[in-house]
Amino acid sequence: xxxxxxxGDKEFLSAAQGGGDSTGAALxxxxxAVFAGGITAxxxxxxxxxxxxLSIQMERLTIRLPRAAGRLxxxxxxxxxxxxxxxxxxxxxRLELAKIERVRSLTxxxxxxxxxxxxDFIHYDSGLENVLRLLDAVPPPRLGAFGVLGxxxxxxxxxxxxxxxxxxxxxxDERVADQRRNGLERTLAAVTRWxxxxxxxRNTPLDxxxxxxxxxxxxxxxxxxxxxxxxxxxxxxxxxxxIGLDIYLAGVDDVVEGxxxxxxxxxxxxxxxxxxxxxxxxxIIVSPQLPKVDLVLSGHTHGGQxxxxxxxPAHTQSEYISRRHVAGYFQVGATQVYITRxxxxxxxxxxxxxxxxxxxxxxx
Numbered sequence: 139x140x141x142x143x144x145x146g147d148k149e150f151l152s153a154a155q156g157g158g159d160s161t162g163a164a165l166x167x168x169x170x171a172v173f174a175g176g177i178t179a180x181x182x183x184x185x186x187x188x189x190x191x192l193s194i195q196m197e198r199l200t201i202r203l204p205r206a207a208g209r210l211x212x213x214x215x216x217x218x219x220x221x222x223x224x225x226x227x228x229x230x231x232r233l234e235l236a237k238i239e240r241v242r243s244l245t246x247x248x249x250x251x252x253x254x255x256x257x258d259f260i261h262y263d264s265g266l267e268n269v270l271r272l273l274d275a276v277p278p279p280r281l282g283a284f285g286v287l288g289x290x291x292x293x294x295x296x297x298x299x300x301x302x303x304x305x306x307x308x309x310x311d312e313r314v315a316d317q318r319r320n321g322l323e324r325t326l327a328a329v330t331r332w333x334x335x336x337x338x339x340r341n342t343p344l345d346x347x348x349x350x351x352x353x354x355x356x357x358x359x360x361x362x363x364x365x366x367x368x369x370x371x372x373x374x375x376x377x378x379x380x381i382g383l384d385i386y387l388a389g390v391d392d393v394v395e396g397x398x399x400x401x402x403x404x405x406x407x408x409x410x411x412x413x414x415x416x417x418x419x420x421x422i423i424v425s426p427q428l429p430k431v432d433l434v435l436s437g438h439t440h441g442g443q444x445x446x447x448x449x450x451p452a453h454t455q456s457e458y459i460s461r462r463h464v465a466g467y468f469q470v471g472a473t474q475v476y477i478t479r480x481x482x483x484x485x486x487x488x489x490x491x492x493x494x495x496x497x498x499x500x501x502x
Contacts, residue, residue, distance in 0.1 A: 183487075186444070186487040186489040187487055190488040190492050191483060191486065191488045191493060192233070192240060194241060194244065194481065194492070194495065195244075195492060195494050195495075196244045196494065197478075198497045198498075198499075199498055200214070200498075200499045200501060201433060201498060201499070201500050202500075202501050202502065203432045203433060203502060204502065205410065206385055206412040206432070206500070206502045207502040208502070209382070209383070209384040210382065210501060211251075211382050212382065214499040214500055214501040215251050215252065215385070215501075216251045216252070216497065216498070216499050216500075217250065217252045217253075217254055217497070217499075217500065218245065218250045218253050218254070218276060218279065218495065218496075218497055218498075219435055219476070219495065219496040220255045220478075220480075220495055221255060221258065221288075221478045222256075222257070222258040222288070222440060222478075222480025222481055223237075223258065223265075223481045224258055224260070224261040224482025224483060224484065225259065225260050225261060225266070225272070225482065226260070226262045226264060226265045227262070227266075228262075230265075233486075234268045235268070235271070237482075237493070238268065238271050238272050238275050241272060241276060241495060242275040245275070245495070246277070248276070248277050249277070249280070250277075250280065250497065251280045252279050252281055252282060252284065252376075253276065253278075253279040253282075253283040253284070253366075254284050254416055254435060255273075255283075255284075256285070256286055256288070256417065256418050256435055256436055256478070257286050257288025257289075257290075257392060257418030257419075257437060257438070258289065258291060258438070258482070259285070259287075259288070259291055259357060259361070260290065260357060261290055262294055263352050266356070266357060266360055269360075270360065272481075273366065283364075283365055283367065284366065284367050284368075284387060284416065285366050285367075285368055285369070286370070286391070286392070286417065287354055287357070287358070287391065287396060288392050288418035288437065288438060289394045289395040289396075289418070289438075290352065290484075291354050291392070291395075292351065292352055292354050292395040294350050294351075294352060295349060296346055296347045296349045297484060298346075299346060299347045300344040300346045303345045303346075303347060304339055304342065304344070304345050307345065308335050312327065312331065340449070342457075343454070343455045343457060344453055368389070369387065369388060369389020369390075369403075370389065371390055371391050371397070371399045371402050371403045373386050373388040373389075373403055373404060374386070374387050375406075385411070385413070385414065386406075386407045386411055386413045386414070387413075387414050387416070388400075388403045388407070388413055388415045388416070388431070389403065389415070389416040390415065390417045392418050392419060393417070393418070393419035393421045393422060398417075400415075403415075404427055413431045413433075414431075414433045414435065415431045415433070415434045415435070416435050417434055417435075418436065418437055418438050419456065420434065420436035420439065420456055420458075420459050420475060421456050421459065422434065422436070423458060423470045423473070424458050428470065428473050431473050432472075432473065433473070433475075433476070433500070434473060434476070435478075436475065436478075437477065437478050437480045438477075439451075439455050439459065439464050439465060439477055439479075440479055440483065440488075440491065441464055441465035441491035441492075442454065442461075442465070442491050443483060443484065443485075443487065443488055443489075443491050444487060444491060445489060445490040446490075451464045465477050465491070478494055478495070479491055479493060480494070481494075
């Protein structure tokens with residue numbers, strides 16, 4: 139015999155039904171949030187992979203060199219600064235050709251004096267043909283083209299192994315430090331280890347395993363056949379009395395994979411003469427020879443390549459450049475420094491650190 143439903147039962151049933159509706163709504167909203175988050179993440183990944191790497195911009199700036207008074211043309215010395223093309227060829231050629239066309243459009247009709255490339259022309263040897271296409275895409279400079287080699291022009295790396303390798307290095311240093319710590323200090327170190335490791339990764343150049351060598355000699359020969367002078371630890375005297383030019387342009391080998399000798403590079407420069415230095419890696423700023431240099435042009439950092447909220451630049455790839463100076467203009471004593479974000483990428487992503495070329499006007 140069916141039992142009658144009492145008023146209290148109705149209240150219980152109504153509450154149970156209401157609870158089911160609330161649970162369903164929560165699940166619906168939660169699932170929607172996860173779906174929206176996934177779509178957002180995919181959109182950001184697509185932007186960082188396919189959009190921003192092609193969004194090359196031209197930065198225009200004027201830099202004054204007080205020591206160059208009376209030694210520069212009346213209209214200034216106009217420099218087109220390229221860096222970090224990181225060309226690979228092969229499956230990356232379509233993207234690289236699109237970058238070359240973007241540079242062609244940005245520089246169409248540009249009148250300037252010097253073309254400089256501050257290294258990492260290639261990522262792999264197979265990218266050489268596209269490097270030459272890039273150089274052909276820009277208008278010819280009035281006074282010449284000059285460059286220096288970067289670390290990737292010598293070597294390629296397995297960057298996916300960087301974090302585990304850095305963890306092993308960090309732990310080895312920690313074991314040495316633990317021998318000097320007392321019991322309380324070791325406990326505190328253990329509790330904060332992951333936080334300190336994250337800080338270590340944030341402020342240390344990524345340590346990818348070297349997986350092979352690029353043919354730097356072949357690259358150098360191809361660039362010189364094209365008409366570019368490689369300043370391998372040496373200086374050229376840019377002297378054109380008819381236009382009022384009389385300064386020195388120096389170049390130094392890569393700080394990491396090369397054999398840099400800034401002292402040798404500057405040996406032929408008279409005391410007090412104005413000097414512009416090309417150095418792929420801006421860590422050259424710690425050289426004791428730096429005060430002899432008026433302006434350093436560098437690349438290497440890619441502007442951090444990925445800039446995240448709160449974290450900032452994903453990396454600087456530099457031991458001596460602060461995070462706020464990961465790209466752009468700053469000074470070290472009386473020496474001025476400009477770091478371009480460059481054209482290419484180590485890993486094929488950019489976010490809030492777009493690629494660039496620079497048109498620099500140097501005046502006294």
